[in-house]
Amino acid sequence: MNNLKILIVDDDSQARRVLRAALVARGYEVDDAWNGEEALQKVREHPPDLVLLDLNLPDMSGLDICRGIRDSSEVSVIVVSVKRAESEKVAALEAGADDYLTKPFGVEELVARIRAVSRRSSVHKSPRVLSLDGTRIDFETHEVIGADTKVHLTAKEFAILRYLVSNAGKVVSHRRLLQAVWGPDYGNEVEYLRVFINQLRKKIEPDPSNPRYILTEPSEGYSFADSPETSGNP
Incomplete structure (x- = not known):
């Protein structure tokens, strides 16, 4: 059942x-x-x-x-x-x-x-907080908390961000990220990924058109800057 x-x-x-x-x-x-x-x-x-x-x-x-x-x-x-x-x-x-x-x-x-x-x-139960220049991302509540704003991450945005953060400083290919978040049948659905990456950048980047954290690696995939501070277990 x-x-x-x-x-x-x-x-x-x-x-x-x-x-x-x-x-x-x-x-x-x-x-x-x-x-x-x-x-x-x-x-x-x-x-x-x-x-x-x-x-x-x-x-x-x-x-x-x-x-x-x-x-x-x-x-x-x-x-x-x-x-x-x-x-x-x-x-x-x-x-x-x-x-x-x-x-x-x-x-x-x-x-x-x-x-x-x-x-x-399905969400990961371990709490974790990511700090990005005054903005805190709470992985337990899926919230992006700024000085005077609070934005909610969707389940897919959360899954993408968690995977990129867990591989901070490394290039994650389109296929690898798609399969990690959507499953093995989605390795070629690059347009899916672009849509969600754009939405995620709007929520966590100070300037989404000039991202500092979720970086595009041309013809390869994406990477997450390895400098932000984190706390808790991934």
Whole structure:
């Protein structure tokens, strides 16, 4: 039996029934919502572990729903959509999605994606604080704390930062970082990584356009400056 709670958000009642039956049969606890308002309410009142979010909903943009979920929680989001364009996938990732699955898809592929996202989004319990010129990154609460600001890191941003920090001063290849955070099937999804790196830089860098900590290594990957002070265990 799985302990994972999944919320299906889709205005197609038949699609919801089929997905619910398939996931319940595999031991997941499943709830559903047919529009964005209901979905956001359920995330607030009874937070699931993961949301399967269709982008085409009757009352609001699926991207806005994704942003709403991301702004208020660490719930993982997998977008499911008939839209295949790369620009659509990038937009979903920038809105806070952890993965993007194009319809139609097989149930086994969906379950594999769910397992990968839930596995990679699980947080490390050891407390650790990273100090960056007056800004503190709390790895226990996922918060970036400045003089007068507090910003929350998403699960994926947290995982990326932790991996880079644990390899501070070393070049981490695109493939290695992708596989560490998303799993072995994601080694070539460089665009995924660029989106999340850009979002992360906006949260921790004094000047995101001229990063001091998360450094780009051209044609290779990324590295984290090895000078910041840390405390606690990684």
